[in-house]
Amino acid sequence: MTLSSISSTLSRRPGIRLGLLLAAPLTWLVLVYVVALAALLVTAFWTIDSFTNELERTFTLDNIREITGEALYRTVTLRTLGVALLVTLIDCAIALPVGFYMAKIASRRSRHLLVIAFLMPLWASYLVKALAWRSLLSHGGLLDWAGGLVGLGSPGFGFTAIVLTQAYIWLPYVILPVYAAYERVPDSLLDAAGDLGARPALTFRTVVLPLVVPGLVAGSIFSFSLTMGDYITVNIVGGANQMLGNLVYINSGSNLPLAAAIALIPIVVIMIYLALVRRTGALENL
Template structure:
């Protein structure tokens, strides 16, 4: 009996999907071009930064050169320098500017004076286990709400607060609400932002340099001044950028513990909310922006920006 073999079925030819082949070509291209891969990776955050931050800042600058109709309160998009001239030449705004810069400088100096020994102990003296514990302790205040901390200091600095209770037996009293209370509160709020950059900078100081200084007869003070200080200076300046800029633009703390005192941020808030004068508020906001950019321009060659 003759057996008839079944006919062989020809192999199927798989036609690649156009979408799959395009994805493969794109993957191969990105694999061969790392710069294109990096550009694609950064495109989304850069777009968000440009659209939300840069564009908003540009609109703020443009609004400062507009004006507000006295009768209707509507913004008129007519170019004028009146707001900028008023903010720069008026004695009232000059006084507020000097007060704001003075508060920011005082907060910065206090935070640096407090942060240096703390950061030095964390980086140079403490054991690794103690370092981790101290870092957690420094970061812990950042987990609490800004408003909770500001109102806590309002309670501490009040006339019947805990600080007044502690100082009364020694004949002292709390400074009360005002500029001093604002400086104390802001110094507490921004201290972690100063400690961490200085700690990171000191931690990068090679121990071999300290040992070499000791072997060459350098005493502790000479080693700090000639070896540690030059290497830690960029980190210290980086910390001052945080405290100075954050204090310069703050308006909430002085409203809570300032006792009626004003800063530039207070004027911006009042002109936007109560007076409904956005162009004048934008012109006032230009002052801290110019000051910050000027400060960054001065410290750009110190390497401080690399420590941010």
């Protein structure tokens, strides 16, 4: 078969053309993501022999009973959920006004500069950003010095430091979808609401916000899921606090089935979160 015949066949059959285009990424997705999750699920129901320290591939619910029965895992799960929710709320609260200014108020040149400014942190290493916040939050750091001018001090390392650091790291992932959602809101709707006598707060709540919710949901999915699975920031600025990612990392070397069982917790939480979001219909408008 010649190249011309192949080309004509593909031009006449868009389904085949689409299938060939999607074959490579779908294969990669299935192998790297779906198969990995399936292996994780299976491993969670295995165990480690306490005498030989070897993996026993026999079905057991011991790991599930351990993570649901011990107070340690409940405490760490609640702490991880609290951090993820706070980080998401902080980023959404910042993204809503910043995105509106970028899309509807700023000049074209200022808009481009702001987009570049929010994209620039993504060019830096995750580890560099976390270590920079460790320097800011440490005793004698910039926050400690600035707070001392008004009688305050740095929050130091701990729960607050984790929230602040991760809110900064994931902020671009929330601002950019919200900014894109604002750009899709027609200016004519804002003008029409103003002509009908609606105050700015009422216009935002009844006209703009419903159209921006899909972008806000997309950003919240990024910040929530990335925070749920993070463990590096906690090691750097978390002090004695631990999150689920740390427990997975600690147990992955000595007790892989237990680590897999712990890893199922954020997966289940994120799936519940996506199911709740899907019921609102926001995902259908992304």
